[in-house]
Amino acid sequence: MGGLDVRMRDVHCWHGRTAAVSEVDLEIAAGQRVALTGTNGSGKTTLMRAVLGLHRHFSGTVLVGGCSARTATEWAQRRRACAWIPQKPAAGRFPLLGSELLASSGAAGEAADAAARLGVASLTGNPLHTLSGGQLQRMYLARAIGSIAAGADVLIADEPTAALDFDGQDEAADILTGLPVTLIVVTHDRALANRCDRVLEMAAGRLREIA
Numbered sequence: 001m002g003g004l005d006v007r008m009r010d011v012h013c014w015h016g017r018t019a020a021v022s023e024v025d026l027e028i029a030a031g032q033r034v035a036l037t038g039t040n041g042s043g044k045t046t047l048m049r050a051v052l053g054l055h056r057h058f059s060g061t062v063l064v065g066g067c068s069a070r071t072a073t074e075w076a077q078r079r080r081a082c083a084w085i086p087q088k089p090a091a092g093r094f095p096l097l098g099s100e101l102l103a104s105s106g107a108a109g110e111a112a113d114a115a116a117r118l119g120v121a122s123l124t125g126n127p128l129h130t131l132s133g134g135q136l137q138r139m140y141l142a143r144a145i146g147s148i149a150a151g152a153d154v155l156i157a158d159e160p161t162a163a164l165d166f167d168g169q170d171e172a173a174d175i176l177t178g179l180p181v182t183l184i185v186v187t188h189d190r191a192l193a194n195r196c197d198r199v200l201e202m203a204a205g206r207l208r209e210i211a
């Protein structure tokens with residue numbers, strides 16, 4: 001089992017002057033699979049985006065494989081180390097087509113193979129905004145598989161099964177929990193959470209371990 005360890009120490013995140021995440025301390029061993037659950041608006045997405053450098057208004061320490069990120073080069077390294085399945089695509093940004101999303105993994109061939117296995121190969125020429133929610137999640141999962149083929153050792157997935165049909169949820173859970181990486185998955189899907197090694201819960205910006 002591969003993967004990198006992830007360590008957070010006294011992490012706080014803000015949106016403007018509002019604290020969204022407070023005093024988060026977390027140690028995840030290399031290769032562990034961690035489910036991050038909790039109430040809507042409790043700070044899960046914000047915390048994951050901070051790990052990736054997509055939310056910069058934070059304080060504290062986040063180390064991935066022992067490395068911090070401060071410079072643009074270090075943040076670029078962080079994003080290569082961490083595959084990412086977002087809850088929703090960034091509005092108005094590239095890539096626009098499925099094929100461009102898959103190519104952004106750094107391993108377009110492997111991502112395209114995964115897209116075929118996940119049943120969305122015929123949609124790769126379509127603009128992302130025309131895909132259904134479940135088709136888009138399948139495309140992002142395929143991109144993540146490509147990113148891992150390209151060298152990512154951590155997968156951060158934000159509600160990756162929320163839009164999938166029942167069979168798709170089972171299939172995605174199998175794939176996610178079988179990848180040779182450290183997995184942090186934000187989810188409200190109890191079956192997926194139960195398949196992880198640890199379950200953490202966020203409430204009002206604070207984190208606690210529940211299983």
Ligand SMILES: Nc1ncnc2c1ncn2[C@@H]1O[C@H](COP(=O)(O)OP(=O)(O)OP(=O)(O)O)[C@@H](O)[C@H]1O
Nearest residue numbers: 015016020038039040041042043044045046047202
């Ligand atoms: N761009 C933003 N600007 C201002 N406030 C924001 C922004 N994004 C999130 N927030 C606020 O930050 C808090 C945490 O939001 P976040 O999306 O991290 O929660 P979450 O736990 O992922 O929620 P959910 O389970 O509903 O996806 C919420 O109160 C939310 O309203």
